[in-house]
Amino acid sequence: MFGRVARRYRLANAILSGGMDHFWRKRAASIVKSWGPKRVLDVATGSGDLARTIESVIPEAEVTGADFSPEMLEVARQLGSRRLVQADALALPFRDAEFDAVTVGFGLRNMASWEGALQEMARVLKPGGHVLVLDFSVPPPPLRGIYRSYLHYVLPRLASWVTGEKEAYRYLAESIEAFPSGETLCGLLIGAGLGEVGCEPLSGGIVSLYTGRRE
Numbered sequence: 001m002f003g004r005v006a007r008r009y010r011l012a013n014a015i016l017s018g019g020m021d022h023f024w025r026k027r028a029a030s031i032v033k034s035w036g037p038k039r040v041l042d043v044a045t046g047s048g049d050l051a052r053t054i055e056s057v058i059p060e061a062e063v064t065g066a067d068f069s070p071e072m073l074e075v076a077r078q079l080g081s082r083r084l085v086q087a088d089a090l091a092l093p094f095r096d097a098e099f100d101a102v103t104v105g106f107g108l109r110n111m112a113s114w115e116g117a118l119q120e121m122a123r124v125l126k127p128g129g130h131v132l133v134l135d136f137s138v139p140p141p142p143l144r145g146i147y148r149s150y151l152h153y154v155l156p157r158l159a160s161w162v163t164g165e166k167e168a169y170r171y172l173a174e175s176i177e178a179f180p181s182g183e184t185l186c187g188l189l190i191g192a193g194l195g196e197v198g199c200e201p202l203s204g205g206i207v208s209l210y211t212g213r214r215e
Contacts, residue, residue, distance in 0.1 A: 024207050025053045027200075028105060028134045031211065033057045035130050037100030041066060043089045043121060044107020048076030050134070054103065064099075066092065089117045097126045105134040109179040118192035125214040131194055132211050137181035139205030147206060151176060181208055 017024075032040065032054050038061055042051035045065030055063045064083040067073050073084050087093050089104070089111055102121040111117045121131050139147050151173040159172075180188065182199060185208070189197045194212030201208050 020203055020207075021049075024134060024202055024209075025050050025105065026057075027202060028103065028132055028209060029053045029057045031209070032101055032103060032130075032132060035101055037061055037129070039099045040064070040101045040103065041092075041094070041099045041121075041124060043092070043102060043104040043117070044068075044110065045076060045081070045084070046072045046105075046107065048079055048081035048084070050103060050105040051076075051081060052079070090120060092120045092124055094124045096123055097129075098124050099129060100126055101130045101132065103132045103134070106136065108133055109135050109175050114180070114188055115191060118188055118194075122192045122194055122214055127214055129214050130211060131189065131192075131214070132209065133185070133189070134207065134209050135179065135181075136176045137179070137201070137205055137208040138177065139201075143204050143206075185210055 028050060037058070040051075040054055040058075040061050040063045042048075042054065042063060042065045045051050045067045046069070048065050051063050051065040054061070062083065064085060065073075065076060065081055066085045066087040066089070067076070068086065068088050070086055073086055076084055085093065089107070090113060102125055104117075104121070108114055108117055118131070118133075125131065138144060155173060179185075186197045186199055189210060189212040192212075193214065195215050196211075196213040198211050199208055200210075
């Protein structure tokens, strides 16, 4: 599915988010910058947008993007991403305690095991290192009803026009509804062995940004 939408993935993201995806990535990158990491791993990097945003605000950092989709990685490479690795997030090909920060933007939701992926991210973190998760969430009322109507009726049709893949974006709506958010996702971070866990809703709760620190 991701291979089929790879070429129009970035365009679809920009249109379907009303251009807010740029703001969300900038906010995530600013938090990563505050940690002062030297080595960053961006899991489920896709077309590499979050990884390159982090590189732009921390040019001295070494940022590696990992993704299981070769088509997505090829798009990232064409857009200028330099350090790319094809990898399954549930079995990362890196040593223990190799990175100062691990990020995942709009990718954890798509993984077969959220707990397993978070445990892998924590494994490759150095003690004192940080995890950042950026993903969609269902906002509270009164925005919830409007958002759900957009998610289930408008978004698949619009996505079909942009990418030709209506079913892929019907899956997107279903995955957002099923994905844990708020305190529930914070609990998963704690279960992966992370402390100092926090949640920051963005754009009224349409997106949430989670952080944790390896003890």
